[in-house]
Amino acid sequence: MKEGPKRWLDIDDTIQLLCIKYFRHLIISGCLNMTMWLIMMIATRDSRGCIT
16 A cells, blocks of 8 residues: 555655656747747838838
């Protein structure tokens, strides 16, 4: 009976680790997406300025 709870704790730890990795990935990709979007906005605005 001692091995049961231990196994559940291990599963809980792995789930927590996966969640942390996933959230970190989300934050990093979100920041990258925002940066890319800003660059695109600035680039399109600059090109429009050059055309006119």
